[in-house]
Amino acid sequence: MDQPAEIRPMKLHTIALGCQMSEADAEEMSAPLASRGFSRAESPDEADAILISTCTVRQHAEDRAISLIGSLKPWKAADPNRVLIVSGCAAERAGDSIRRKFPYVDLVVGAKSIARFPELVREALDARFDALREQRESFAPEAAPTEASPVSAYLTIMRGCNYSCSYCIVPSVRGRELYRPVEDILNEARAKVAAGAKEIMLLGQTVNSYESEHDGGKVGFGDLLRLMDQTPGLERLRFMSPHPYYVDERMLSAMAECRAVCEHLHLPLQSASARVLKLMRRNYTPAAYLDKVRAARSAVPGIVISTDIIVGFPTETEDDFQETLDFLKEVRPAWAYCFKYSPREGTRSASWPDDVSREVKEDRLGRLNRLMDELTSKALNAHIGRTVEVLCEEPGFGRTRQGFNAKWAGVTRPGEAVSLAVTGATKRTLLGEIA
Ligand code: SF4
Structure with missing residues (x-):
C-alpha cells in the first residue's frame, strides 16, 4: 500500500531592506502568509517562499534589492514551485523593470498596493499551490504559527x-x-x-x-x-x-x-540654512525648528533630541554648511543620521545640477560626523554616575528610555527592565552594572 505523502508545512523567508517602514511592511505582509500555514524559514535554502520588502529612499537600498533579486535566480530555478514576492517602494518605483528583468519573480506588489496584498498573495498562491494539493491541507488559519x-x-x-x-x-x-x-x-x-x-x-x-x-x-x-x-x-x-x-x-x-x-524625539532637520531648507521644500525655517526643540525641552524634562542631516544638497555653499554646524552646536542633538546628498531619479532635485563635488561632500560629512561624535560623547558621559532604566533586548544589551544603547555584564532576560548604574561609555554605548 502506498504511504501517504508527508505533509510538510510551507516556509517563508522574509528579507526587509532599508528603512523601518520596510521592516514594518515585511512584518505586515508576512501575516497573510502565516495565516495560510507558512512558518518562518531562517534562510532561503529552507524556504518555499521568499518575500523581499524593498526601500527606495536611498539609491543604495534599491541597488541592494535589485542585486538580491538577481542572486535568487538559482534558488527559484532549483524548484519552480517556489514563490518569490517583491514588495515595497522599489517595487512601486521600478515594478515594470523588475518584471521585465527578472521574469521568475511571481508577484511584484508596489507600496501603494499594500492594502491589497492579502488578495494579491491569495491569487498568486492559489495558482501556485493547486499543484500541491496535499500540502494545502496544512493551510488552515488555525495552523498559523504564533511566534x-x-x-x-x-x-x-x-x-x-x-x-x-x-x-x-x-x-x-x-x-x-x-x-x-x-x-x-x-x-x-x-x-x-x-x-x-x-x-x-x-x-x-x-x-x-x-x-x-x-x-x-x-x-x-x-x-x-x-x-x-x-x-x-x-x-x-x-x-x-x-x-x-x-x-x-x-x-x-x-x-x-x-x-x-x-523621552526621546527624533526630529529630522536636514539643513540649518534657511535658503537650502527652502530649496528642499521642508516647510520650516531654522528658527521655527529651534522653537519646537525648546518647546519639547520645556514640556518633557530630560527629553533627548536626535536628528537627520543631508550635506551637499545642490547649491549648498560653505557658508550654508557652516550655518548647519553652528546650529547643531546650539541645538545639541544627542546623535544624528548624516548623509551625503545623492539625486534620486523621479524627484524634483534630480533635475538640478548635483553641483557640490564628491570631495566637498565627503569633507563636509567628515566634519559633521566629528561634531556629532563630540555631542554624542557629551550626552553619553553625562550619564556616568547615574542610574538609568534599561529595557533588555538581548542578554547584556538594551536601551534606555531616551534611546541610548547600553551594555552590561550579568544575566538578564530579553524583555526585562533593569536599573543600570552607569560606570562609563564607549563611542555610542553606555556601560554599567545592574544596580
Ligand atoms: S516629509 Fe519629506 S522627506 Fe519625509 S517622507 Fe515626506 S516628502 Fe519625504
Whole structure:
C-alpha cells in the first residue's frame, strides 16, 4: 500500500531592506502568509517562499534589492514551485523593470498596493499551490504559527506623505497620507503586547500628522499617544519619524503625561540654512525648528533630541554648511543620521545640477560626523554616575528610555527592565552594572 505523502508545512523567508517602514511592511505582509500555514524559514535554502520588502529612499537600498533579486535566480530555478514576492517602494518605483528583468519573480506588489496584498498573495498562491494539493491541507488559519513578538515591535499607523520635499521619492511611491483607524491600531498594539512586546514603535513617514475619527470625535497624534498609553502591559511607546511642522502643544503634553511614552524625539532637520531648507521644500525655517526643540525641552524634562542631516544638497555653499554646524552646536542633538546628498531619479532635485563635488561632500560629512561624535560623547558621559532604566533586548544589551544603547555584564532576560548604574561609555554605548 502506498504511504501517504508527508505533509510538510510551507516556509517563508522574509528579507526587509532599508528603512523601518520596510521592516514594518515585511512584518505586515508576512501575516497573510502565516495565516495560510507558512512558518518562518531562517534562510532561503529552507524556504518555499521568499518575500523581499524593498526601500527606495536611498539609491543604495534599491541597488541592494535589485542585486538580491538577481542572486535568487538559482534558488527559484532549483524548484519552480517556489514563490518569490517583491514588495515595497522599489517595487512601486521600478515594478515594470523588475518584471521585465527578472521574469521568475511571481508577484511584484508596489507600496501603494499594500492594502491589497492579502488578495494579491491569495491569487498568486492559489495558482501556485493547486499543484500541491496535499500540502494545502496544512493551510488552515488555525495552523498559523504564533511566534512571539520581539521585545520592541513596529506598528504602522499611516502610509504615504502629503509633503513634497524636493529630494524625496516617498510621495511618488507611497502616495498621499492614509491613516489606519484607531481601533485597528489599538487592537494590533494589544496583540503585539500579548505576544511579548514590551515596547512599540509607531511608524509613519510623518507619523505625527496622524488624524482619524474615533468615538464620534477627531483624534490627532497626541490623542493617539494617550489612547495607546492605556494598552495593558505596554511599557514603552516610541514613534518615528515626526515632522517638525506637526510638533504641537497637544503632542508634547501627551508625551509629558503618558507613562509609556519615552523621552526621546527624533526630529529630522536636514539643513540649518534657511535658503537650502527652502530649496528642499521642508516647510520650516531654522528658527521655527529651534522653537519646537525648546518647546519639547520645556514640556518633557530630560527629553533627548536626535536628528537627520543631508550635506551637499545642490547649491549648498560653505557658508550654508557652516550655518548647519553652528546650529547643531546650539541645538545639541544627542546623535544624528548624516548623509551625503545623492539625486534620486523621479524627484524634483534630480533635475538640478548635483553641483557640490564628491570631495566637498565627503569633507563636509567628515566634519559633521566629528561634531556629532563630540555631542554624542557629551550626552553619553553625562550619564556616568547615574542610574538609568534599561529595557533588555538581548542578554547584556538594551536601551534606555531616551534611546541610548547600553551594555552590561550579568544575566538578564530579553524583555526585562533593569536599573543600570552607569560606570562609563564607549563611542555610542553606555556601560554599567545592574544596580
Ligand atoms: S516629509 Fe519629506 S522627506 Fe519625509 S517622507 Fe515626506 S516628502 Fe519625504
